[in-house]
Amino acid sequence: xxxxxxxxxxxxxxxxxxxxxxxxxxxxxxxxxxxxxxxxxxxxxxxxxxxxxxxxxxxxxxxxxxxxxxxxxxxxxxxxxxxxxxxxxxxxxxxxxxxxxxxxxxxxxxxxxxxxxxxxxxxxxxxxxxxxxxxxxxxxxxxxxxxxxxxxxxxxxxxxxxxxxxxxxxxxxxxxxxxxxxxxxxxxxxxxxxxxxxxxxxxxxxxxxxxxxxxxxxxxxxxxxxxxxx
Numbered sequence: 001x002x003x004x005x006x007x008x009x010x011x012x013x014x015x016x017x018x019x020x021x022x023x024x025x026x027x028x029x030x031x032x033x034x035x036x037x038x039x040x041x042x043x044x045x046x047x048x049x050x051x052x053x054x055x056x057x058x059x060x061x062x063x064x065x066x067x068x069x070x071x072x073x074x075x076x077x078x079x080x081x082x083x084x085x086x087x088x089x090x091x092x093x094x095x096x097x098x099x100x101x102x103x104x105x106x107x108x109x110x111x112x113x114x115x116x117x118x119x120x121x122x123x124x125x126x127x128x129x130x131x132x133x134x135x136x137x138x139x140x141x142x143x144x145x146x147x148x149x150x151x152x153x154x155x156x157x158x159x160x161x162x163x164x165x166x167x168x169x170x171x172x173x174x175x176x177x178x179x180x181x182x183x184x185x186x187x188x189x190x191x192x193x194x195x196x197x198x199x200x201x202x203x204x205x206x207x208x209x210x211x212x213x214x215x216x217x218x219x220x221x222x223x224x225x226x227x228x229x230x
Contacts, residue, residue, distance in 0.1 A: 021183030039116075078099070088102055
């Protein structure tokens with residue numbers, strides 16, 4: 001009982017810490033998945049294209065990003081790039097913009113590699129006859145892909161994209177190492193103030209679970225509506 005009483009006191013005393021962390025975590029996850037989906041779509045098209053150099057670049061990028069830890073990629077973006085003269089500028093009216101930008105860039109680049117494979121498998125699951133039919137009525141290949149194949153592929157890839165969003169929410173905790181005030185960073189602040197490590201981590205775990213659970217349910221709802229053609 002004392003454990004839960006302590007959790008209640010922590011939530012009553014430091015709600016703003018957790019609310020700020022939740023907001024920053026969701027913002028980072030949303031931007032990362034949005035940019036990752038856009039870049040992943042382009043990467044998937046490059047990998048499936050007929051231009052060999054672009055296909056090699058896409059394959060190399062996907063394999064390298066998937067084969068290296070996200071932490072290394074984040075450290076390279078935030079600490080490595082300034083060492084070679086590439087620095088993310090700060091924006092005065094956005095606090096810690098360079099840190100947020102580095103976190104979003106690293107998460108987006110990582111998500112891009114996984115989304116590219118999701119989209120590639122979704123496109124390949126569409127009947128090849130759809131592309132042939134679109135080309136037969138005069139659609140260029142790019143227009144046929146955009147207007148005919150991709151809309152059908154969305155139904156196939158939506159569950160996997162939803163899982164990617166959930167994964168990004170959980171993996172976003174790693175950005176705390178560069179000083180971004182996400183949920184994990186703010187949880188560590190509360191731990192430092194209260195010396196109640198287990199209780200604070202329990203609160204963070206429940207909050208992460210609630211965010212991922214609600215996200216999963218929303219994706220499932222969207223999937224059901226798409227499957228019924230609504």
